[in-house]
Ligand code: HEM
C-alpha cells in the first residue's frame with residue numbers, strides 16, 4: 001500500500017481520539033474516587049451511621065454529578081465513533097476477544113446511567129442503599145472491564161502496531 005494511504009489507514013484505525021480517551025479516563029477516575037470516598041465517609045462517620053451527614057458528603061456528590069455529565073458526554077462520542085468501528089473490527093479473528101468486553105462495558109454504562117438517575121430523582125429510603133450498592137458495583141465493574149478491554153486492545157500479533165488493513169476493515173471498504 002502507498003505510504004500515505006498506509007498512514008491515513010493507520011490513523012483511521014484508531015477510532016478513540018486522545019481527547020476522547022482523556023475525557024473518558026478523567027471523568028471515570030473522578031467518578032470512581034468521589035464515589036468510593038463518599039461510601040467510606042457515609043458508612044463510617046456520616047449519614048449512613050445515623051449521624052449528621054459529613055459536610056464533605058454533599059460536596060463529593062456535587063463533584064460526582066459534574067463528572068457524571070462529562071462521562072455521559074464522553075460515552076456519547078464513543079457511541080458515535082468507537083462502537084460502530086470497534087464492532088466491525090471485532091469480526092476479525094484478531095479482535096474477536098474485544099467484542100464481549102466491549103458489550104459488557106456498554107451494558108454497565110447503561111446500568112450506571114439508569115441507577116444514577118434513580119438515585120437522584122426517585123430512590124425511596126427503603127431501596128436507596130441497595131440501589132446505591134448496585135450502582136457502585138456497576139462502577140467498579142466498569143473500571144475493571146475497561147482495564148481488561150484496554151489490555152485486549154494492546155494484545156495483537158503485530159507487537160502493538162495496528163495493521164493498516166484494520167482500517168480498511170473498520171471502514172467497511174473491504175467487506
Ligand atoms: C460493542 C462494543 C465494543 C466493541 C465491539 C469494541 C471493540 C474494540 C476493539 C476491536 C478495540 C481494539 C482496536 C481499537 O483500538 O479500535 C477496542 C479498543 C478500545 N475500546 Fe472498545 N469496543 C466496544 C465498546 C467500548 C466501550 C463502551 C468503551 C468505553 C467505555 C471502549 C473503550 C475502548 C478503549 C479505551 C480502547 C483502547 C483503544 C485506545 O486506547 O486507543 N470500547 N475496542
Ligand code: HEM
Nearest residue numbers: 031032035036061068071112113116117119120132136139
Ligand atoms: C457514568 C457513570 C456514573 C453516573 C452517570 C453516575 C451518576 C450518579 C448520580 C446521578 C448519583 C446521585 C447523586 C445524588 O444523589 O446527589 C450517583 C450517586 C452515587 N454514585 Fe454514581 N455515577 C456514575 C459512576 C459511579 C462510579 C464509577 C461509582 C464508583 C463507586 C459511583 C458511586 C456512587 C455512589 C456511592 C453514589 C451515592 C449513592 C447513594 O446516594 O446512596 N458512581 N451517581
